[in-house]
Amino acid sequence: MFAKKLLDIANCQSSDSRKYKKQWIETGNNYLFGLWGLIVHLVLLWGVLDVNFHSPIIKELPVVPAPSGSPAKRVLLFVADGLRFQTFIDKPPPYLRDVMKNKGVWGISHTRVPTESRPGHVAIAAGLYEDPSAIFKGWQENPVDFDSVFNQSHATWAWGSPDIIPMFTKGSKQNVHGSSYPSAWQDFDSNLNNQTMRLDSWVFNAYLEWLQSSVAETLRNQNGIILFFHLLGCDTLGHAKKPHSRQYVENMNYVDLRIEETVNVTENFFGKGTTAYIFTADHGMTDWGSHGSGLSSETETPLVVWGAGVKSSAFRQDIEQASIAPLIASLIGIPVPVNNEGVLPWQYFDANYQEYVGHFLLSNVKQLAHQVTGNRAITGETSIDWRETQLNNRIRKIEGHIDKGSIIDGIREGEETISFGKEALSYFRQYQRIRFLIYLSIMWLGWIVVLFLKITGTKRKRQNLRISLLQFVNIGFACLLIIMLIGYAVSNSSNWRLPCYASFAVISVWFAIAKIITLTPVFAKRSKKKLFIDIGGTLFLLVILFVGLTYRFALSIGILSLILIRIAKSKNVPAPMIWTSIALCAFPLLPVVEPYPRIYIVLIGICVAMSIVIINETSQSRRIMEILRLIVTSLVYTEFLDGRYWISWIILLTTPLCIWYYPTEIKKRILGIMLGFFCPLTLLSASYEPLFFIILTINLHCWLPATSRNSGSAQKITRDLIKAAFFMLYILLCFFGTGNMASISSFDPSWTRHFVTVFSPFLMTSLILFKLSIPLILVGCASYSLESEEYKKPVSLAILFLGDCLSLPLMYCVTPYGSWLDIGSAISKFIIALSLPCLFVLLRCLSYPLMELNLKRFRIDLLPQKRHIV
Template sequence: MFVKKLLDIANCQLSNPERKKNKQWLETDNNYLFSLWGLIVHLILLWGVLDVNFHSPIIKELPVVPAPSGSPAKRVLLFVADGLRFQTFIDKSPPYLRDVIKNKGVWGISHTRVPTESRPGHVAIAAGLYEDPSAIFKGWQENPVDFDSVFNQSYATWAWGSPDIIPIFTKGSKRNVHGKSYPSAWQDFDSNLNNQTMRLDSWVFNAYLEWLQSSVAKMLKNQNGIILFFHLLGCDTLGHAKKPHSREYIENMNYVDMRIEEIVNMTENFFGKDTTTYVFTADHGMTDWGSHGSGLPYETETPLIVWGAGIKSGFRQDIEQASIAPLIASLIGIPIPVNNEGALPWQYFDINYQKYIGYSLLNNVKQLAYQVMGNRAINGETSIDWRETQLNSRIRKIEEHIGKGSIIDGIRESEEAISFGKEALSYFRQYQRIRFLIYLSIMWLGWIVILFLKITGTKRRCFRISILQFVNIGFASLLIIILIRYTVSNYNNWRLLCYAAFAIISVWFAIVKIITSTPVFIKRSKKKLFIDIGGTLLLLVILFVGLTYRFALSIGILSLILIRIAKSKNVSPPMIWTSIALCVFPLLPVVEPYPRVYIVIIGIFVAMSMIIINETSQNRKTMEILRIIITSLVYTKFLDGRYYISWIILLTTPLCIWSYPTENKRRMLGIMFGFFCPLTLLSASYEPLFFIILTINLFYWLQVISKRSGNTQQTITKDLIQAAFFMLYILLCFFGTGNMASISSFDPSWTRHFVTIFSPFLMTSLILFKLSIPLILVGCASYSLESEYRKPIYLAVLFLGDCLSLPLMYYVTPYGSWLDIGSAISKFIIALSLPCLFVLLRCLSYLLMELDLKRFRVNLLPQKKYIV
């Protein structure tokens, strides 16, 4: 039926009323298809860019390289102090581990990678691989795919610690990995629970001492290949709550040191001397303000101390975090994990184990060679690459050196081979990256053409159906040919087929849109045209720079005011002054987790003054003042809002907003007053002041728009300049109080008035809600603007955001520093997702702007009728 109506319209065989009716039917149907295709394209691009650059490094069914005999130790005790940063540890070294550093073992810095979170840090330590960013969508708690680790390869592993870490290695693992955890309710970030924080680590140490007295420990007394894993969460919890330079943090570090000394003495007495090796490290560090997740040195530098059987003494050697896995495997004589990327730090071993070191390094090279071979096969290459041939040649040379007794030469050749193997591995993992990016770019350009014609185009009255048929048959045939070629060639890389297919489909839809639509432009004066086009391009450049440098947003706000003055003489002084005030916020230091209560209290008094001055209804005035007073008592901790008060304030926000009149200006103030209280409870500094000034600025902008509402004629250039204004507001909402690092880093103190027990999903949801509140306000302003112009502006916002994300796609790269890589990913995701989020919040704004509680009032008593 759809095809028949399209053919009738194309051949102009219907009467005018029928044609108009069928065109309306087609337009409604096309709107749903347009929205669905837009959603699919955005999801594919978001997934595709991460997939192309950070495809999972894990390859299943790789061969396991058997470990050599003659390992130095029978067992390893692995202590991981979660959130312990290197600088604090060195400056305030605890006594026992300080003595180990000087007299008993090898120590250094373990360099981690972004994201500096608990899950990837522990995976790097145990498996020797760095995960792709897709694991972050599962909160670093579940295995995105099964991976091999030293725990799996060991004869048996016992692990004790947090319920967020231990299940990573016990869930779906072999029967040789055993783990126990304390209740998740113990992970409480309340700063008043200092004495209860040490029980997190105390429980772990006590659990090991109980195991040491069990019959299982006695049975395994002389067994090789045993790993005992201690996950110690106390430092991380106190670092978030009290900061890593606090007295409580250092006390917990000293407590861990004291208990490790006790554990070592008990272990040596039970198993005997020179049979156990001890490894002490951390999964990630921590900033001065108690957060982690980005790439600052305080977050990426962690301590590493190794002592015991087979280890040198008084020696320093810095390594990559992934190198801990082959070190543990080689110490107890188990196979290196099959997906390991680390290089065995052979310098840690005692000189008496040179021959064993030579064979262990040879296994390290072979294990990398198997990964190179597996990655080459995944990329569809059937013939052996020269890199693989050279790596195999190096393996033969190493075997010759060791066979002749030239162990030192074999070690040197092994180091070079490991370095070459990692380069070859990196090459194959990035193989065909350019082709993938080209396919994604073609798909994205096709979508941008469709979106542009959706904004500016109108349906053609007549067009040649033969051209449309030729295009449809041609693209359908091309898809079939690609699918047949893929099937016949037995090519196992389905990713390339999918990206190519979506690129073809996108171009197909774009050409059909060009055939069936034509853009319409309204002639305007050269001055207005220059202001609109020049202003749009200027703001786009500022937005691009603003993703990296916050101060550019201040320049953008000043430019916005100048453009408005050039376009209209109705710009009011309050609007100018509030714009200047908004320029100040990107120049201020980013909001830190340290609560600056006095700044928040200033914002509360300003909001209360606005309510007293602007609110005419006595009932609403009383309600809002009461909410703000309760909010201030909760924020200053006179009331504890975690159990019900804070949640009541949050959940009753929509009801307070809907009690205001639906007139745009009054409802905008109601939205500000309604969201002000939950925003304040989630604030740490000047966020409430920013929200108030942003509201006033948008309020006076809408007043200017209403004065010009008589001229509803819109053009594409006028739409784009308005969309550029909104894009600037969107980025200002996101970066006005923070930057990339402060937004990506997690700190539980932001949610302390709602929840203090560790809950990643709930805490992240509250932080995202806080970030969304200013965006909701901008979405409501967009809705008010559309009601004045009677034409949607959100499509133009989406168009500019998509144009901005196209060049940023090429900045996402797996090369360079990890901080640069993480920042490039964040910029691309923000440019891609913020306009989409704005569109969603703009849909939500309909409920906030139009719903009125007065419409739902019901008279409980029947009306009486009187006869006069």
């Protein structure tokens, strides 16, 4: 008998040990799953930005020497910032009009989007269009040092705006000298009138002073000199007064007058026939005084060229803006910048310089061929591509024409070769981008398989075969990973990005196959009608979510569809749910919330909340507490009380205590969460946000009895997905119900005026993010209350699954081309689709303490009852 008891105890201990070991392994697997999910999302986020916005600039490219015999010793480059071609040609300034007719050539310089100052000046000086890596500097400056005609010149002097001149002096070889006026002068106040002319006046006066210096005297006969005049007056007046205004035209004429003066002084000082002149603009401007997009008024800028080596006729030749860089280089005989993509406009030159132009165009082609070779090497390809072979053959053909004296044939062949070279350059750049995106997509697909099996999977039978197959897969993928990394190390490639993304893709597939071996998906048997509703409804709502990221009104259609799906699944849909859903549809149709407070709308929300408390709250103490909080909040919002120092902060910090004072019954606790967060949300609101929060709460409140929390283990993937689609719709509605894509970067500090008014970026940003998180916390609590106690896999995983499915097509929508608004919108859509579900999963962790904790459980009896009387 005793031995039997010992055996039972041993078996019990062994069973407990196995159970504990199983729980420990399962917990470890969950942590590994969470860690891998975090890594995947971080790599996806960084990878998409890195692939699309990696700089195309290659610094190690060789410099192609320029031929001798240049027509000019120096060039004066005048860039009238923001001068559009339409205004220039409709009301041409007198001196430049005379130059266009009698002394030089002219045309339209076609810019590329984004039509902004920095990329425009980089294109003019370097022949390089927008460097997408500038996004990491907020588009304010070029983060990568680039080669330009200023660097290649013997010496360059530049005068102009403090936003433009330092961009070229920063990475120069000590041969670029620049001066700027104070940044405070760049004032867009429309009341300044002609004071903006001092911006351009300072530039011309600075040049005249420089001519009187000893430096100018020593450079009188020096070749390869560039003098750069950045003229900001037109841009400033265009923003303030619009480009069709009298002040804008007057500033253009003033610039024209000073250019005439500068040309006369230059010719007298350096001698006639030794200087070339270029007048152009970095970008144009719309009728309403903006620029950045691709309208013709923004992309068409004037170009006038005259002086040494230039045709003296009314010849017009339109060119691309990047072609100005090789034009400058050819006029003074300096090498073309190594990353130049422009084509030498050989038609601009006098016929006497035809042979020189042919040789320089050959240098232009060779420089582009070096870029093609460099970009091919970056892709990891070690062998010469057929495009390079054909490019080299064409270069030899051009050399043959020039050697035979057939200069025109060589020039024409050179133009065709440059077109072919630019196509090859574009191919290798796109090839690299597509390759990286494929690696990211493979990693994403592997993660989706792991996540799908995490939601639906159960362990397979035949454990011995499963273990053997799993070991084989682990060894195979480990060897593949090692071989791939060794191959990269042996190749001596400097592109570390390629093996990194490839490694993540291999590891993701490795984990996915391991999950497929160990788990199998299980689906519940359901009627065809319900299955069609679940799958069809999920796909339709995903489309709505995709469209809703761009057009807010699509979310209204989604809410109506959500009601129809619920009615189709269950006829017992509460009437308040239908009416509140219709009310929610109105918010995406309203104008976005602006920073200017609309006090009466906020007070209406407070009155509605007070009515809810009076009608629904049965506890006298909680009713008094909530009414007092609402009254104090209204007094602070209307500024009868100053809440910055303690009142507003007390309301905010006591929110959890107010919520925990409510009973843990689901409906009452959800009501407590709404009322608890309502007051701090109101103090951070500017318009209809409190009303939106109330209606959202009532809608979710009506959903709670419609779905049983103890629905059992029959709740499987299709039902989870449709429920996850509902929550995804609510998640996007939480943000886009009161804002839009532009609101992401337009938060106003005035929203936090009831908490802090002294500028504090970190504190203000934290408060605004807290405001945005409040509706998400409410949706997370609703998700927690609707989850099955028996079915332990939370719906939040299904929400993460749908969010990641939504992010894949958006990943391919991110592009480095277009206006900064287009680029920013594409990035914002991808980040929202990728991060909002993750944020929801994190905020849902707060749902447990908010839904389960109760202050009454922690009540301490200070005077316990005595059981005995002494």
